[in-house]
Amino acid sequence: MKKTVPPQTDTKRLILDSAEYLFAEKGFRGTSMREITAMAGVNLAAVNYHFGSKKKLVEDVIRRRLLPLNSVRKKRLEDVRAAAVEKGKKPEISRVLLAFIEPTLFFKESNPDAEHFITFIGRSMSDPDDTVRDVFIRYMKPLFHLLHDVTCEALPDYPRDLLFWRLHFTLGALFHTMHIYGNIKSEAREMKTLDARTLLDLILSYVTAGMKA
Amino acid sequence: MKKTVPPQTDTKRLILDSAEYLFAEKGFRGTSMREITAMAGVNLAAVNYHFGSKKKLVEDVIRRRLLPLNSVRKKRLEDVRAAAVEKGKKPEISRVLLAFIEPTLFFKESNPDAEHFITFIGRSMSDPDDTVRDVFIRYMKPLFHLLHDVTCEALPDYPRDLLFWRLHFTLGALFHTMHIYGNIKSEAREMKTLDARTLLDLILSYVTAGMKA
DNA sequence: GTCTATACGATGATAGAC
DNA sequence: GTCTATCATCGTATAGAC
Numbered sequence: 180m181k182k183t184v185p186p187q188t189d190t191k192r193l194i195l196d197s198a199e200y201l202f203a204e205k206g207f208r209g210t211s212m213r214e215i216t217a218m219a220g221v222n223l224a225a226v227n228y229h230f231g232s233k234k235k236l237v238e239d240v241i242r243r244r245l246l247p248l249n250s251v252r253k254k255r256l257e258d259v260r261a262a263a264v265e266k267g268k269k270p271e272i273s274r275v276l277l278a279f280i281e282p283t284l285f286f287k288e289s290n291p292d293a294e295h296f297i298t299f300i301g302r303s304m305s306d307p308d309d310t311v312r313d314v315f316i317r318y319m320k321p322l323f324h325l326l327h328d329v330t331c332e333a334l335p336d337y338p339r340d341l342l343f344w345r346l347h348f349t350l351g352a353l354f355h356t357m358h359i360y361g362n363i364k365s366e367a368r369e370m371k372t373l374d375a376r377t378l379l380d381l382i383l384s385y386v387t388a389g390m391k392a
Numbered sequence: 393m394k395k396t397v398p399p400q401t402d403t404k405r406l407i408l409d410s411a412e413y414l415f416a417e418k419g420f421r422g423t424s425m426r427e428i429t430a431m432a433g434v435n436l437a438a439v440n441y442h443f444g445s446k447k448k449l450v451e452d453v454i455r456r457r458l459l460p461l462n463s464v465r466k467k468r469l470e471d472v473r474a475a476a477v478e479k480g481k482k483p484e485i486s487r488v489l490l491a492f493i494e495p496t497l498f499f500k501e502s503n504p505d506a507e508h509f510i511t512f513i514g515r516s517m518s519d520p521d522d523t524v525r526d527v528f529i530r531y532m533k534p535l536f537h538l539l540h541d542v543t544c545e546a547l548p549d550y551p552r553d554l555l556f557w558r559l560h561f562t563l564g565a566l567f568h569t570m571h572i573y574g575n576i577k578s579e580a581r582e583m584k585t586l587d588a589r590t591l592l593d594l595i596l597s598y599v600t601a602g603m604k605a
Numbered sequence: 606g607t608c609t610a611t612a613c614g615a616t617g618a619t620a621g622a623c
Numbered sequence: 624g625t626c627t628a629t630c631a632t633c634g635t636a637t638a639g640a641c
Contacts, residue, residue: 193482208423209521211617212616212618213616222624223617223626224626226617227618228620228624228625232617236626281609291411342529343641344591347565347568348546348568350568351566351569352561352562353564355563355564355567355568378557381558385558385603386561387600389598389602390566390598391601392597392602403608424633424634426632436609436610437609437611438607445635446634446635474621
């Protein structure tokens with residue numbers, strides 16, 4: 180029985196916002212609950228009361244943004260598939276990849292309040308801390324399977340296993356890019372400032388060629 | 393005046409070995425100094441005595457393996473460049489990428505005692521903890537510049553900036569692969585077991601196509 | 606020079622008063 | 624729901640034994 184209007188207290192939302200910002204800035208382990216609660220202006224014990232633990236908190240931080248983002252990516256992938264079926268042709272691989280990557284890179288633009296989440300997502304796919312990593316994998320797995328399936332439909336002459344690995348290379352390139360793109364710090368000086376649109380074109384031509392190699 | 397024979401005590405080596413293993417297993421922040429010293433069978437204070445701090449320790453853990461590995465990759469890249477000059481032709485991009493990637497993926501095989509380091513390297517390029525990340529970047533930067541230069545010689549018709557980003561995509565794919573390849577855990581069940589040689593062929597064909605896109 | 610014992614401030618987490 | 628008090632554990636620092 181899901182509540183139609185989630186009655187989130189201000190305290191809960193304040194904690195989620197502060198945690199998202201600080202996790203993106205300093206990582207999961209690098210952020211203390213005292214920093215989070217201080218920034219949110221609530222008591223230290225409020226985190227454990229509302230979320231149960233620091234782990235559960237980060238899970239909720241991730242859920243809040245990732246579930247809507249995954250819905251968009253899922254719809255885009257299914258649209259590509261449906262459009263191909265309608266025309267009686269197989270999907271174009273570049274469109275499949277675009278359907279997945281574009282909402283990811285543009286999530287920041289279309290959700291201004293989620294500005295820091297996209298930084299967090301980039302780091303967390305390869306976070307050594309299994310706490311964060313496992314949550315991401317758990318929520319990404321069904322979507323990755325869909326991406327794999329549609330990719331196999333787009334490139335039916337390629338073995339499934341081959342495309343499986345190549346998709347992992349693609350995700351690696353994407354997440355690494357998001358990570359360094361989110362960090363306008365150490366390496367930024369030698370990277371020309373790029374807008375998300377240019378970056379999308381760059382990465383799309385690269386991964387499309389790789390998938391079709 | 394460098395000592396010709398570094399007189400490392402057993403204690404120092406024991407700490408380095410334990411730290412390398414535990415960092416690869418649980419990450420930098422996930423590993424406590426008490427775990428490290430307990431595993432090494434030495435006193436807690438020995439770390440601060442021999443290395444100065446936990447940060448300095450991880451720097452030495454990285455240095456011990458990365459400096460030799462980078463020497464090999466540097467030599468391989470320069471060999472490719474020299475071989476091309478000798479024949480009066482430009483280097484082949486696939487050979488450039490091979491020179492960089494092969495020693496990386498085969499470091500485990502050629503240095504059995506460094507088994508866990510390769511796992512550590514995979515995670516740490518995108519570690520949210522800047523402590524570890526910054527050390528890696530610092531030691532990788534000169535090598536990356538060489539890789540960039542040789543790549544530009546191999547593909548002289550492509551803009552330098554374009555190749556710069558494509559190299560980042562390539563490294564992202566490589567590091568992500570090393571990370572999940574090192575983790576025969578959560579995702580392993582759905583990945584066919586692969587030897588390093590097969591994986592090398594897979595990733596090389598992918599990134600070569602991407603670079604030439 | 607090496608190493609041990611011990612202590613300090615900060616952390617994540619919890620119990621119980623209000 | 625919110626608070627204070629408290630706990631074990633963390634990285635670090637130092638005094639002193641060998």
